[in-house]
Amino acid sequence: MPEVDDRILLDWDALQVGETFEKYEYVLTQDMIDTYRKGVMDPEAAFPTISHKVDIKQFNAKYRDDGSVNARCAFYCYNPPIAGKKLTVRAWVADKYVRRGKNYTVTEAVSVDEDGRLIDRVITHELKQPSEVGKKWGG
């Protein structure tokens, strides 16, 4: 039986800046780290947490929309995560804005490990009309 998508259809105008999403927890495994390092072709890559996209993960767990494109992303390094540790992520809507008639959301997330070490912070600006970029990019 297909799963029912019970997420809320995003109403960008009604989206509240400051809305905080449910806490997200996961264990970062050595396999995740190894696979990430192969993907980015960097055996010393220290922040495999990037690929988990934890800020938009929580956004997308609550809202459904027509997809999005990463327009801007900032990442702050505090302490490299350690394999086997549980990470706790707090994410929220940091801002929203309109530029050239297109809607953007800004999500932010902070990760902390089970020992209380601050791991990283990520801030992502997403364009909410992704089909527009395909036109701009020329396919």
Next chain:
Amino acid sequence: MGRVVKAQRVGDEIEPMVKHVTQEAINLFEGSAGRSTPSQFTDEATARETLGTEGTVASGRMTLSFALEMLRRHFGGDVFNHNGMVDLRFLRPVRPGDTITFAGTISDVSREAGGRKVSVDIKLTNQRGDTAVVGAGSAVVPNAFFPPEE
């Protein structure tokens, strides 16, 4: 990685970095977080439907990972992995098959408690010479990481 001692002067170019992006690498990046469902990054049909592109694209966060590597190599992991940051704007897609070059130029050096904040302008160009990404990064370098005469 041990302590990286080097001068940090405004206008200096840091060591550039080149990456060849493949679909296999993109799939590994996406799969490293346990994602297995088709996306604009891993599936051409989904990319066509979602983005209107001919093929898949690399995630902006994958590109951001490359920029982190360039700055980590410059500052050293002892510094960058504990107070480094990168902020990128994605202007054009990075696609499988692209060979991308990251360049960085030191744009500012300012005093902070215990060290100096070194800011770097970042630019990514593809094999066609198109600028695909621009942005900046920084790290606070402890005074002990500068040459004695600095």
